[in-house]
Amino acid sequence: MKTDPGNYKKIKGVLRNRFGLDIEENFVNFEVNWRRKDPERYDQIRETYREHFKTHPNREAVKKRFYIDEDFSIYLQSSHKYSELPEIDPENLLYFPICRPEEIRRIRPPKNASDYLLAMMANAIADSPRLKRIFLKRWEANPQSWSLSGYFDRVAFGEYMRKLPSEKQAICSNIPAHFGFLSEPNGACIRSPHGKVIVVSELLKVYLYYMNLGLLTALTDDFPQVDAFTALSIAVRMMLQLETPDFDLDPRGKIPTDLHDLCTSMAEGQLQFVIGHEYAHALLGHLDASAAYRATVILVPTESGEAREQYVPEYEQEFAADAASLLQVGLDPAALTALTNGATWFFLGLEILNASAKVLRPDMAKEDTHPDPISRIWRLRRELLARKSPDRDFTAELYSDTDVASWIDRVNSIKKVMLEAWMPERLDSLRIYGSIYFPTFRGPALIDRFDY
Ligand SMILES: [Zn+2]
Numbered sequence: 128m129k130t131d132p133g134n135y136k137k138i139k140g141v142l143r144n145r146f147g148l149d150i151e152e153n154f155v156n157f158e159v160n161w162r163r164k165d166p167e168r169y170d171q172i173r174e175t176y177r178e179h180f181k182t183h184p185n186r187e188a189v190k191k192r193f194y195i196d197e198d199f200s201i202y203l204q205s206s207h208k209y210s211e212l213p214e215i216d217p218e219n220l221l222y223f224p225i226c227r228p229e230e231i232r233r234i235r236p237p238k239n240a241s242d243y244l245l246a247m248m249a250n251a252i253a254d255s256p257r258l259k260r261i262f263l264k265r266w267e268a269n270p271q272s273w274s275l276s277g278y279f280d281r282v283a284f285g286e287y288m289r290k291l292p293s294e295k296q297a298i299c300s301n302i303p304a305h306f307g308f309l310s311e312p313n314g315a316c317i318r319s320p321h322g323k324v325i326v327v328s329e330l331l332k333v334y335l336y337y338m339n340l341g342l343l344t345a346l347t348d349d350f351p352q353v354d355a356f357t358a359l360s361i362a363v364r365m366m367l368q369l370e371t372p373d374f375d376l377d378p379r380g381k382i383p384t385d386l387h388d389l390c391t392s393m394a395e396g397q398l399q400f401v402i403g404h405e406y407a408h409a410l411l412g413h414l415d416a417s418a419a420y421r422a423t424v425i426l427v428p429t430e431s432g433e434a435r436e437q438y439v440p441e442y443e444q445e446f447a448a449d450a451a452s453l454l455q456v457g458l459d460p461a462a463l464t465a466l467t468n469g470a471t472w473f474f475l476g477l478e479i480l481n482a483s484a485k486v487l488r489p490d491m492a493k494e495d496t497h498p499d500p501i502s503r504i505w506r507l508r509r510e511l512l513a514r515k516s517p518d519r520d521f522t523a524e525l526y527s528d529t530d531v532a533s534w535i536d537r538v539n540s541i542k543k544v545m546l547e548a549w550m551p552e553r554l555d556s557l558r559i560y561g562s563i564y565f566p567t568f569r570g571p572a573l574i575d576r577f578d579y
Contacts, residue, residue: 145194156204204263221253225262226275240322241303251308261373279305287402290456299406314401316408325405330365335394337362338476345541351567356549363483371562380565396469403452413444442498450510464521474500475538482542
């Protein structure tokens with residue numbers, strides 16, 4: 128970033144006089160916003176700040192890190208004295224403190240697949256001011272024991288792996304895998320110079336939770352419909368990168384416990400299916416150039432300019448991975464049934480997502496890499512039921528064809544209301560980047576910078 132000398136002087140002055148930080152002596156992460164970039168929004172932020180500043184209990188703490196005048200604002204994110212910093216090369220300081228010094232050594236340069244995966248995550252944060260800001264807040268909540276690698280959740284991956292027979296388990300345990308970020312909120316199996324890695328977007332968890340909530344409650348009598356469609360909107364916006372990915376810091380509303388638990392456990396089941404799908408790409412050799420299934424591998428340029436190979440699946444391989452996600456696990460009927468039902472819900476949600484995406488983000492519309500969700504449901508069922516045998520069976524919980532058909536009808540009705548009534552009435556606000564909240568279930572509003 129180039130800053131003109133006059134502005135640099137102003138910033139330096141505020142850091143020194145207001146925050147007591149000399150930038151020759153301190154490594155400081157901070158955000159600057161200039162009024163001239165968007166005067167209307169700036170004035171609005173300034174007004175809100177003044178209003179809250181009069182009464183907010185955290186005002187003294189806020190004053191120590193936020194400065195705003197008629198020209199520009201500074202939000203102080205972290206500061207460390209250079210003299211007390213652990214040894215880090217200046218060009219790697221951009222990763223600090225979100226990466227611990229030993230993590231920076233791991234990723235510059237990565238020496239194995241799991242370092243490679245960590246480097247992908249660290250670069251994604253360093254490249255995105257929004258993510259950086261969110262991660263600095265997470266770091267701040269627990270600076271002593273924070274580590275970036277500790278942040279990423281692996282539990283669900285272990286859970287899926289335990290369902291696999293031992294020879295497949297052995298292969299998969301060598302593939303570093305966890306939740307993280309991707310340019311798109313789904314899953315990916317990536318071939319790195321050090322071996323395969325799997326990432327499933329952590330936003331997918333959030334998406335599934337809200338999508339389930341919306342699908343269960345939309346067009347029912349016993350749940351406020353404005354909240355049901357808000358849930359669907361949050362889910363869709365999440366996937367279209369319109370919703371701020373900070374649900375842990377700024378909750379959108381407290382959903383009644385029973386429903387919350389149900390949506391959470393449904394999402395966990397669906398994630399097992401998605402995780403299995405990514406492991407299936409690896410186990411079926413979809414990433415190996417020499418395999419019979421020859422994957423199209425493209426170079427994905429990242430914001431930092433480095434390129435990586437990402438596997439672009441083909442339709443047949445997608446179907447194969449869907450089926451294998453279920454069939455490669457052991458023969459436990461309960462597990463097989465739960466995965467199959469989870470997959471059904473996953474695809475029902477995708478049907479709403481795909482239709483909404485065309486309206487909310489026509490700019491993102493592109494050639495679909497995956498077949499349409501409803502055909503995936505039927506084809507998956509056909510393949511699975513054909514493999515049914517005395518030693519590979521389902522429990523009575525498996526949805527029947529009639530159940531599935533009636534769910535598809537319902538989803539089509541929800542989709543119709545979403546596209547013809549809900550979205551047209553609030554198109555502008557649904558297309559803006561930010562956060563939306565449940566009208567009925569939101570607790571006291573948290574104020575950005577004051578409360579989190
Ligand atoms: Zn796939």
